[in-house]
Amino acid sequence: MEPVDPIERRAASGPSGRFAAGTRRLTTAMRSGARVTARATANGSQRTGQAFRSFARRDGAGESGLARFIEMHTVQVGADAALTVSLAGTIFALPTDQARSAVALFLLLTMAPFVLLAPFVGPVLDRFRHGRRWAIGTTLAVRGFFCWVLAGAIVTDSPWVFPLALVCLVASRAYAVARASAIPRLLPAKMDLVTANSRIMITGLVGMGLGGALAAGVSRFGVEWSLRLAFATYIFATVLAIRLPAQVDTPVTDATPRIRPPLRSRPEERLRNLPxxxxxxxxxVCGARFLVAFLTLFLIFLTRENPLPGLSTAVVIGAAVAAAGVGNVLGSLLGNKRVAPPPTPTLVTLGIIGTVSTITAALFYALWSVLLVSFVGGVLTQLGKLCLDSIVQTEVPESRHSRVFAWIETTLQLAWVAGGAIAIVLPLEPRIGFGVAAAVMVLGFLIAVRTRVHGIRLQPAGTPPRLTEEPGVASDHRLGD
Structure with missing residues (x-):
């Protein structure tokens, strides 16, 4: 070993040498910390993915193919969230800080996609029930393509932004209709329809959170980049849709021949002639949509003109939104039980609770009553829609699922618009506003009870009978009344 020069030893032990040694130790520690962090992140992501897949495949969903549908739907909701974040500053944003006339215009715009959904999209999807995977994939691919076009249109302030966004919204509603028609074909033997719909809703919330967070981060570089993120996510979801199990498509057999239902709905397919x-x-469920829309707009304007003592508008609205969100999550969890609650009694119970909570808010305008009606509205909307979907999937023949779901989606949106319209025309007095909402809820509940017993007797003489299952098509209800 060569002897070390005393001068070099003193230089190494001097200030510069100690600084270099400290820098090396710091660099080594940072590298070790980065490796540990990366390993922990990878392990956490792996455990999260395993937990998600375990949840999606539970109760036979993996064997039936429902788990693959759940994974595709989660990716799709993430893309929808990215698109929503991108359009947050456009004409599709709720103009709560503007005059009521601007809010009225927004309500009309929300109805625009449904003008095509019920009379056209639903019947077209019924025609393609033997190729439902490709129909679902088409609704995703269309949104992906137009997101890419939108990215360029927004940068240049093109007048085509609104039409392009409108096409995306129409395709989104078409996907919702096709999804509802496909779920019964993937239902495991150990699961009922309420649980299957609820599981899809819960995983959709996961996708919404992830997609919205990623889009919010990417949008810092420009809205066009969050739209390109939505494009990439939609394309990935399209591939997953095409690779869904073959049982998503209705097979061509003697019992289910390749028929071409007319694009125009026949009398027995209209809502009034449903079971x-x-x-x-x-x-x-229309009452639930009415209540949520009414609360959303009425509370925003009411808390500005007639605020609660000691509470700002932001605090009240934030608390109400949080209560509604908790109600949404609870509604999904209640539907995801191994033995889901029977749909019709659940709807009756929810209708009574929703009506009582609205009456309570009319009699006692306080923070607790606002939170109560918001929470009940969240549960009623989420769990009620799960029950409605399961009832339609059971009671309506498969060959008419898409058009019936399209009409239902349009009707529910009309209820939402009606709730918002009433909210912006009423005087900003708590007792008057919540009193009118309570009266509408009571009237709707009474009509629902009468309809359950007697139906809606509006069809003229000679009208064809109500919808029944097609000959030779088996109907596995697996659903109590």
Missing amino acids: NRVLHAIII
């Missing part, structure tokens, strides 16, 4: 149980569920 009483379906009509009863629609009316109650």
Whole structure:
């Protein structure tokens, strides 16, 4: 070993040498910390993915193919969230800080996609029930393509932004209709329809959170980049849709031949001629949509003109939104039980609770009553829609699922618009506003009860009978009344 020069030893032990040694130790520690962090992140992501897949495949969903549908739907909701974040500053944003006339215009715009959904999209999807995977994939691919086009249109302030966004919204509603029609074909033997719909809703919330967070981060570089993120996510979801199990498509057999239903709905396919149980569920869920829209707009304007003592508008609205969110999550969890609650009694119970909570808010305008009606509205909307979907999937023949779901989605949106319209025309007095909402809820509940017993007797003489299952098509209800 060569001897070390005393001068070099003193230089190494001097200030510069100690600084270099400290820098090396710090660099080594940072590298070790980065490796530990990366390993922990990878392990955490792996455990999260395993927990998600375990949840999606539970109760036979992995064997039936429902788990693959759940994974595709989660990716799709993430793309929807990215698109929503991108359009947050456009004409599709709720103009709560503007005059009521601007809010009225927004309500009309929300109805625009449904002008095509009920009379056109639903019947077209019924025609493609033997190729439902490709129909679902098409709704995703269309949104992906137009997101890419939107990214360029927004940068240049093109007048095509609104039409392009409108096409995306129409395709989104078409996907919702096709999804509802496909779920019964993937239902495991150990699961009922309420649980299956609830599981899809819960995983959708996960996708919404992830997609919205990623889009919010990417949008810092420009809205066009969050739209390109939505494009990439939609394309990935399209591939997953095409690779869904073959049982998503209705097979061509003697019992289910390749038929071409007319694009125009026949009298027995209209809402008034649906089974009483379906009509009863629609009316109650319409009440839920009405209540949520009314609360959303009425509270925003009311808390500005007639605020609660000691509470700002932001605090009250934030608390109400949080209460509604908790109600949404609770509604999904209640539907995801191994033995889900029977749909019709659940809807009746929810209708009564929703009506009572609205009456309470009319009599006692306080923070606790606002939170109560917001929480109940969240539960009623989420769990009610799960029950409605399961009833329709059971009571309506498969060959008519898409058009019936399209009409239902349009009807529910009309209820939402009606709730918002009433909220912006009423005087900003708590007793008057919540009193009118309570009266509408009571009237709707009474109509629902009468419909459950007697139906809606509006069809003229000679009208074809109500919807029944097609000959030779088996109907596995697995659903109590």
